[in-house]
Every structure is written in structure tokens, then in C-alpha cells.
Amino acid sequence: MVQRVLLQSDVHSKSDKSPVTVADYGSQVLVSFVLERELPSVPFSLVAEEDSGDLRKESGQDTLKRITDLVNDTLANDGSYSVAPLTTEDVLRAIDNGKSEGGSIGRHWVLDPIDGTKGFVRGDQYAIALALLDEGNVVLGVLACPNLPPTSIGSNQLHSSSNGVGSLFFAEVGHGAYTQALDGSTQTRVHVTDIENPEEASFFESYEAAHSSHDLSSSIAEKLGVKAPPVRIDSQAKYGALSRGDGAIYLRFPHSGYREKIWDHAAGCIVVSEAGGIVMDAAGNPLDFSKGKFLDVVAGIIVTNQKLMPSLLRAVKEALNEKASSL
Numbered sequence: 001m002v003q004r005v006l007l008q009s010d011v012h013s014k015s016d017k018s019p020v021t022v023a024d025y026g027s028q029v030l031v032s033f034v035l036e037r038e039l040p041s042v043p044f045s046l047v048a049e050e051d052s053g054d055l056r057k058e059s060g061q062d063t064l065k066r067i068t069d070l071v072n073d074t075l076a077n078d079g080s081y082s083v084a085p086l087t088t089e090d091v092l093r094a095i096d097n098g099k100s101e102g103g104s105i106g107r108h109w110v111l112d113p114i115d116g117t118k119g120f121v122r123g124d125q126y127a128i129a130l131a132l133l134d135e136g137n138v139v140l141g142v143l144a145c146p147n148l149p150p151t152s153i154g155s156n157q158l159h160s161s162s163n164g165v166g167s168l169f170f171a172e173v174g175h176g177a178y179t180q181a182l183d184g185s186t187q188t189r190v191h192v193t194d195i196e197n198p199e200e201a202s203f204f205e206s207y208e209a210a211h212s213s214h215d216l217s218s219s220i221a222e223k224l225g226v227k228a229p230p231v232r233i234d235s236q237a238k239y240g241a242l243s244r245g246d247g248a249i250y251l252r253f254p255h256s257g258y259r260e261k262i263w264d265h266a267a268g269c270i271v272v273s274e275a276g277g278i279v280m281d282a283a284g285n286p287l288d289f290s291k292g293k294f295l296d297v298v299a300g301i302i303v304t305n306q307k308l309m310p311s312l313l314r315a316v317k318e319a320l321n322e323k324a325s326s327l
């Protein structure tokens with residue numbers, strides 16, 4: 001809904017030049033509000049992407065007002081909470097609830113209120129991604145993908161909003177991964193594909209070439225013998241689609257200097273792992289979510305099933321060596 005009516009004036013640029021919209025802030029306010037109310041007995045710590053800095057400036061006042069109206073309309077339409085309308089101060093405070101640093105001690109919620117903001121603004125794929133860290137390990141993950149159809153996708157169905165209902169994925173450590181349509185239909189367990197032959201595999205990568213090297217992934221795919229063209233979609237919807245076998249491999253190789261954040265991978269990582277897949281960095285290390293808000297990965301992130309991982313790792317090492325020797 002917000003995606004459909006979003007005005008260009010509601011898209012802003014952050015200090016790192018990435019976009020943020022009233023929907024990113026509004027989603028962070030709503031998730032923070034609901035977590036606090038639903039789980040009052042759990043000490044509340046939230047590591048979330050957005051902060052209130054720009055909204056506290058004079059230039060941010062109109063945006064803050066629009067976020068507050070959006071959140072109040074959403075709460076009123078939903079009707080689950082009978083509370084007085086939130087003030088702009090309440091909204092700033094709810095956003096700032098997301099300031100925790102995470103780490104290896106205790107429990108922390110990890111939130112990307114809109115992952116794939118560029119996809120959201122384009123009308124393509126995006127996700128709301130929430131995970132729970134316990135002593136540095138991801139123990140719970142939920143991915144809502146409003147534009148990802150609940151049935152398996154082909155590459156031709158991905159680049160425009162689905163007018164129908166989207167997909168929800170969730171996983172708890174040791175209990176498998178599940179999906180259901182976002183309208184609340186029955187839950188089904190998901191499994192990654194059991195393809196062993198890379199010639200039958202297809203792979204996902206970022207839609208945005210600025211977020212992941214398409215050249216490197218194409219060289220890896222070629223070495224591995226993958227025949228299908230890349231399926232490019234925004235956000236952790238890639239992890240969701242992979243968890244139910246829509247594709248076999250996800251390759252992510254950010255350009256040098258970029259540091260990955262935990263909220264871009266925590267929920268997706270547990271969904272895929274509980275669906276039987278493996279998520280590693282390019283050196284074959286598991287992702288370490290215990291170091292605060294950054295993920296220190298070697299070169300990039302690769303995801304696939306147990307059978308394909310050894311040959312994928314070999315192809316990645318070869319492609320990275322070739323790239324290094326050509327520099």
C-alpha cells in the first residue's frame with residue numbers, strides 16, 4: 001500500500017547516499033512498538049538499520065510528520081492496539097530503540113525495516129527482515145516479502161510488483177524453516193533444492209550492480225558450469241526464494257570497502273540454514289553475527305545446498321585468484 005502511494009518527495013538520501021523512505025522509518029517504528037508491547041518481560045535490545053538523526057533536524061520535520069501520520073493510520077486500520085495516537089516524540093523514541101550494538105552477550109533483535117529500499121522504490125522486490133540473536137547466534141528469523149508470490153518464481157515474474165499476496169518465511173533454530181502466504185494461509189515446511197549438477201542450477205544475485213559484482217558472479221557461474229542466466233532480485237527475498245528451491249545458489253560480492261551489516265543477512269541466513277542450505281563467506285567461514293552490527297566476511301557471501309557447496313567454493317577461489325592476478 002505505502003509502496004503504491006509513495007511520493008518521490010518521501011524518498012531521501014542518507015549520508016552514505018543510499019535511499020531511505022517514510023516506509024523504512026514507519027516500519028522500524030511499528031516493529032519496535034509491537035516487540036515492546038508483545039514481549040514486555042524480555043529485556044529489550046534492538047539493532048536496527050535506521051536512526052532518527054535526519055528527522056531531528058529542521059529539514060526533517062515534514063518527513064517526521066508524514067511518518068507519524070503513516071504509523072498512526074496503520075495502527076488505527078489494523079485495530080490490534082487501542083492506544084492514543086503516537087506523537088512525533090514517540091516516533092523518534094521508537095526509531096532510537098534500534099540503537100543497540102548487538103554482540104555476543106545476551107539477546108538482541110536485529111531489524112531491517114525495509115531491506116532492498118531501491119527495489120521498494122522501483123516497485124520490485126523488498127523484505128521486512130527480523131531476527132533474534134542469542135549469545136551471538138541467530139536463533140529466530142522472519143522474512144516478509146510482500147511482492148514475492150507464494151508459488152515458485154521464474155525470472156520473468158520478478159521485476160514488477162505482484163498484485164497478489166506476498167510470501168512470509170520463518171525459522172527457529174533446530175525446528176526447520178516454513179513459509180506461508182502473507183494473507184495467513186497454511187504453513188508449509190521449505191527445503192532448499194537437492195540439485196547436484198550445477199548445469200541444472202540457477203543463481204540469484206543483487207539487482208543493483210553497485211551492491212555486488214555481476215562480473216565476478218558470472219565468472220564463478222561459468223567455472224561451475226551453470227547454464228542459466230542470473231536471476232537478479234533485490235533484498236533478502238533472495239534467501240526466501242532459495243529456501244524453497246526457486247534457485248540453487250546466491251552469490252554476493254560487494255565492491256571493495258563495503259562492510260556488510262548483520263540486518264542484511266541474519267533473518268535470511270537462518271531461514272536458508274533451517275531449510276537445509278549453507279551460508280558462508282568466500283573463504284568457507286560461517287557468518288559470525290556476534291561482533292556487533294558489522295559482519296566481517298572474506299570477499300563475499302555464498303549460499304547453496306550441501307551438495308553444491310564444495311564445488312562452489314572451488315569455483316569462487318579460482319575466480320578470486322584470477323581476479324587478483326589480473327589486477
Ligand SMILES: Nc1ncnc2c1ncn2[C@@H]1O[C@H](COP(=O)(O)OS(=O)(=O)O)[C@@H](OP(=O)(O)O)[C@H]1O
Pocket residue numbers: 018049112114115116117118119205206207208209210211212233234235236254255258261264
Ligand atoms: N555499496 C553497497 N554494496 C553492497 N551492499 C550495499 C551497498 N549499499 C547498500 N548495500 C546494502 O544492500 C542492501 C540491499 O541489497 P540487495 O543485494 O539485497 O538488493 S539489491 O542490491 O538492491 O538488489 C541494502 O539494504 P537496504 O539499505 O536495507 O535496502 C544495503 O544494506
Ligand SMILES: [Mg+2]
Pocket residue numbers: 018019020049117
Ligand atoms: Mg538502507
Ligand SMILES: [Mg+2]
Pocket residue numbers: 112114115116263264
Ligand atoms: Mg538491507
Ligand SMILES: [Mg+2]
Pocket residue numbers: 024049112113114115116117
Ligand atoms: Mg533497509
